[in-house]
Amino acid sequence: MNASTSGLPPLPFGGAPTRRRVLRTALGLGALSLPAGLLAGCTGDDEPGAADDERMPRSTPSPTPTPDPDLPLLSAALESERALLATYAATTAQHPDLRDQLRAYVQRHEQHLAALTAMTRTAGAPTARVASSPTPTRTQVPSSPGEAMAALLTLERAATTGRRRDTQTVRGSEYARILASIAACEGTHVTAFEGESS
Secondary structure, three states: OOHHHHOOOOOOOOOOOOHHHHHHHHHHHHHHOOOHHHHHOOOOOOOOOHHHHHHOOOOOOOOOOOOOOOHHHHHHHHHHHHHHHHHHHHHHHHOHHHHHHHHHHHHHHHHHHHHHHHHHHHOOOOHHHHHOOOOOOOOOOOOOHHHHHHHHHHHHHHHHHHHHHHHHHOOOHHHHHHHHHHHHHHHHHHHHHHHHHO
């Protein structure tokens, strides 16, 4: 049987069909019948994994948040308030008779501590840094109630001066407003202590 009687197209090359020629022709016809999408996926321009890389969103490093410039000042004020409350706790522990007299001062300082804690968190301080509660200080408390009250008066004066100085230095207007309120309250403590000791 020859090509003209078999219904097959004439061979592109003369001579009898060989196994190699038949395979070459079949592979060529098969490639032409493949969908265009599959051919595109086999082009040399498409490096292995390149399509996946283009579909995957490229992660960009998140920018490092800029530290609040007021954070060191607020943290120092917070530690000062903690120390003051700890001294009150030590004083009332050694002089229980002063507990009722000092209760209102302690409550107001606890409010100051809460306000300063909230501000330091707003400024970006780690939670662990502002979460601890004040504990009784190891500072020696005077043995007499009168001297213990005088020592607290000295601390109240220092706290008032410190918060007023912070008000002049802090950059944030809302921080300045709260610090001014704390300074004013602690100033009334000084006046009250002076009145009680006179």
